[in-house]
Amino acid sequence: MAVTLEDVEKVAYLARLKLSGEKGRFISQLNRILDYIAQLEELDTGGVPPTSHVLPLKNVFREDEARPSVPREELMANAPAEHMGYFKVPRAIE
Amino acid sequence: MEYEAVIGLEVHVQLLTESKMFCGCSAKFGAEPNTQACPVCLGFPGVLPVLNRKAVEFAIRMALAVEGEVQPFCVFARKSYFYPDLPKGYQISQYELPLCIGGYIEIETDGGKKRVGITRIHLEEDAGKLVHEEAYVEAGTSLFDGNRCGVPLLEIVSEPDIRNPKEAHDYLVRLRQLVMYLGICDGNMEEGSIRCDANVSVRPKGSKELGTKTEVKNMNSFRNVQRALEAEISRQIRVLEAGGKIEQETLLWDPEREVVEPMRSKEFAHDYRYFPDPDLVPLYIENEWIEKVRSELPELPWRRKERFVAELGLPEYDSEVLTSERETADYFEDVVASGVPPKAASNWVMGEVLRVLKEERVGMDAFRKRIGPDRLAELIKLVQAGTVSGSIAKKVFEEMRTDPSSPKEIVEKKGLAQISDEVELSRIVDDVLSEHPQEVERYRAGKVQLLGFFVGQVMKKTRGKANPKLVNRLIREKLG
Ligand SMILES: [Zn+2]
Numbered sequence: 001m002a003v004t005l006e007d008v009e010k011v012a013y014l015a016r017l018k019l020s021g022e023k024g025r026f027i028s029q030l031n032r033i034l035d036y037i038a039q040l041e042e043l044d045t046g047g048v049p050p051t052s053h054v055l056p057l058k059n060v061f062r063e064d065e066a067r068p069s070v071p072r073e074e075l076m077a078n079a080p081a082e083h084m085g086y087f088k089v090p091r092a093i094e
Numbered sequence: 095m096e097y098e099a100v101i102g103l104e105v106h107v108q109l110l111t112e113s114k115m116f117c118g119c120s121a122k123f124g125a126e127p128n129t130q131a132c133p134v135c136l137g138f139p140g141v142l143p144v145l146n147r148k149a150v151e152f153a154i155r156m157a158l159a160v161e162g163e164v165q166p167f168c169v170f171a172r173k174s175y176f177y178p179d180l181p182k183g184y185q186i187s188q189y190e191l192p193l194c195i196g197g198y199i200e201i202e203t204d205g206g207k208k209r210v211g212i213t214r215i216h217l218e219e220d221a222g223k224l225v226h227e228e229a230y231v232e233a234g235t236s237l238f239d240g241n242r243c244g245v246p247l248l249e250i251v252s253e254p255d256i257r258n259p260k261e262a263h264d265y266l267v268r269l270r271q272l273v274m275y276l277g278i279c280d281g282n283m284e285e286g287s288i289r290c291d292a293n294v295s296v297r298p299k300g301s302k303e304l305g306t307k308t309e310v311k312n313m314n315s316f317r318n319v320q321r322a323l324e325a326e327i328s329r330q331i332r333v334l335e336a337g338g339k340i341e342q343e344t345l346l347w348d349p350e351r352e353v354v355e356p357m358r359s360k361e362f363a364h365d366y367r368y369f370p371d372p373d374l375v376p377l378y379i380e381n382e383w384i385e386k387v388r389s390e391l392p393e394l395p396w397r398r399k400e401r402f403v404a405e406l407g408l409p410e411y412d413s414e415v416l417t418s419e420r421e422t423a424d425y426f427e428d429v430v431a432s433g434v435p436p437k438a439a440s441n442w443v444m445g446e447v448l449r450v451l452k453e454e455r456v457g458m459d460a461f462r463k464r465i466g467p468d469r470l471a472e473l474i475k476l477v478q479a480g481t482v483s484g485s486i487a488k489k490v491f492e493e494m495r496t497d498p499s500s501p502k503e504i505v506e507k508k509g510l511a512q513i514s515d516e517v518e519l520s521r522i523v524d525d526v527l528s529e530h531p532q533e534v535e536r537y538r539a540g541k542v543q544l545l546g547f548f549v550g551q552v553m554k555k556t557r558g559k560a561n562p563k564l565v566n567r568l569i570r571e572k573l574g
Binding site: 010014016052053054055057058059060061062063064065066067069070072075076081083084085086087088089090091092093 | 145
């Protein structure tokens with residue numbers, strides 16, 4: 001199943017990316033990636049459990065203890081806009 | 095045509111942990127905006143989440159309480175979407191491998207007990223809060239507070255087993271009671287500790303097929319859930335009756351205007367592209383852990399209710415009221431343990447104690463500090479020993495609300511002890527009879543209902559302190 005212009009536009013929309021002339025380039029690049037991944041299909045993976053993580057680790061926990069958060073000024077240092085201790089964001093409802 | 099509704103509920107329960115799910119920020123409600131947030135919960139680049147052990151333990155508790163199957167292996171997944179209340183651009187949730195599958199919650203219906211199946215229970219993090227409506231919000235913008243970002247939630251998804259708004263209401267009441275018993279949620283609906291969304295469809299009664307469903311959101315109280323569902327069910331029936339078709343859509347309940355309306359959100363793409371979160375390692379829940387949690391489970395409310403009926407001989411009604419909250423049931427049992435017969439203890443707890451809690455809007459914990467179960471038990475024992483009458487005991491109880499003395503001391507201080515002195519009472523009865531010669535005559539002529547009148551007069555003279563049994567006997571003897 002090859003990637004189409006429609007797919008590229010949809011993925012770009014979901015990622016909120018504004019693409020201009022480079023859509024054609026992405027079609028071929030994404031197709032090359034999928035072709036590469038498709039090589040896996042040549043293997044019989046019937047008995048192999050799906051990988052959920054690449055490290056041989058499990059059950060990493062922290063104990064339920066609250067600690068002071070980061071000072072608000074630091075937290076908001078890079079915010080484009082703020083108001084009364086809030087981050088100011090574009091309105092999402094009409 | 096007669097229709098029936100098919101309802102499934104998705105309930106989000108905020109877990110009562112100290113800290114958030116993946117960082118050490120406090121999870122407490124009500125702080126100043128953005129004072130309980132950090133690079134982890136706001137999703138700054140390069141940070142790593144680490145799972146809160148307690149959140150998992152709470153989820154296991156819930157799973158066991160509804161007799162669901164705790165999964166030995168589960169994985170956290172990213173649910174991707176863009177919305178300004180979600181700075182990371184994804185919510186950490188569980189998708190293909192949730193923590194619990196199956197289980198049920200039992201509700202009472204007109205047709206007897208009914209099990210509402212649980213499809214799954216999983217852990218996820220909360221999003222932040224957006225402020226749109228206040229006067230200080232500039233046009234075209236919203237304000238974002240990250241304090242709730244990353245607060246642990248348990249999502250409990252029911253099977254579409256619910257058939258009407260009343261059942262949905264009762265299911266939620268049971269669920270809330272359960273999570274509070276388990277100590278995993280404070281049950282505070284106003285603060286959003288329990289939130290409910292519903293999937294609703296209607297179909298001709300008796301039909302096996304499912305109609306097109308809508309999702310109803312923003313029902314933040316038990317009453318709202320029932321009303322919103324009623325509104326949506328009649329809306330769907332109206333559409334079908336008019337020959338229309340139900341659109342699959344998300345609706346918001348407007349509690350002020352009592353209508354459901356399509357969500358106003360812009361560009362809400364339902365393409366979540368779930369995938370395992372590479373920042374979090376898989377979770378293997380070993381049997382040992384499950385068994386440990388099981389051994390620490392409190393007695394569940396419905397079991398406790400059955401026990402109150404079977405072992406303590408309480409009526410169903412009393413048992414239901416007393417077990418509705420764990421702290422009430424604990425208090426009641428402590429009164430009984432202090433040597434008071436169960437029914438007497440039940441009457442006092444259901445009557446006076448619950449009345450005071452309601453009046454003062456205080457919790458049982460605060461009340462217990464003022465009037466402990468042992469002190470209430472002592473008061474009830476005074477009634478049973480005949481030291482005070484039931485109505486005087488209520489006066490003593492009123493004093494106990496502000497006076498830390500023992501009930502006995504209060505009785506002495508206020509001179510409230512019951513008059514059981516036969517000589518003294520006999521004199522008072524004589525007075526009453528001589529003051530009411532006409533009534534005495536009518537009584538003797540057969541109007542025995544006047545006994546109550548005489549008793550009342552004696553009580554009036556003694557300000558309620560006369561031993562009623564003795565008064566009854568004395569009056570009968572003197573008039574007989
Ligand atoms: Zn944090």
